[in-house]
Amino acid sequence: MQVEENTTADxxxxxxxxxxxxxxxxxxxxxxxxxxxxxxxxxxxSRALDRAGFKVIASGLEQCVSPDADVTERKANLEQMEKLFLSLA
Known part of the structure; x- marks a missing residue:
């Protein structure tokens, strides 16, 4: 998964x-x-860095729920996003 261009700029x-x-x-x-x-x-x-990380994760989550991805791919992506989220928590 890649970070969307708009998200990257932010x-x-x-x-x-x-x-x-x-x-x-x-x-x-x-x-x-x-x-x-x-x-x-x-x-x-530290809060600023956390917010940047959460913004990246939010972008990834949007891609995970994309109707273009198949169920297996979405599940794998969601698991990856969960791990990333927990690494910031």
Whole structure:
């Protein structure tokens, strides 16, 4: 299964934002910022990465329920999506 083009663009945008957040966290650590501030930013970037992952999984689930796929293929795809979802949970 491949990620749809529209989903890819959205996920890439989210990941680039997270990349910027991570660079900011590195700068915070290097400048000796308060631990609580750093952890708050780490939690924010973690949520952003989770949302990107869930967006990819949601796209995959849409493909799984496609009427074009046969029953065996849909079942295998759903099992794969379940494993991916649980890896993020």
């Amino acid at each position: 996920v890439v945008k989210r990941l680039r934002r997270a990349e910027g957040q991570i660079r900011g966290i590195i700068a915070m650590l290097e400048s000796g910022r308060d631990c609580a501030e750093v952890v708050t930013q780490l939690a924010a970037v």
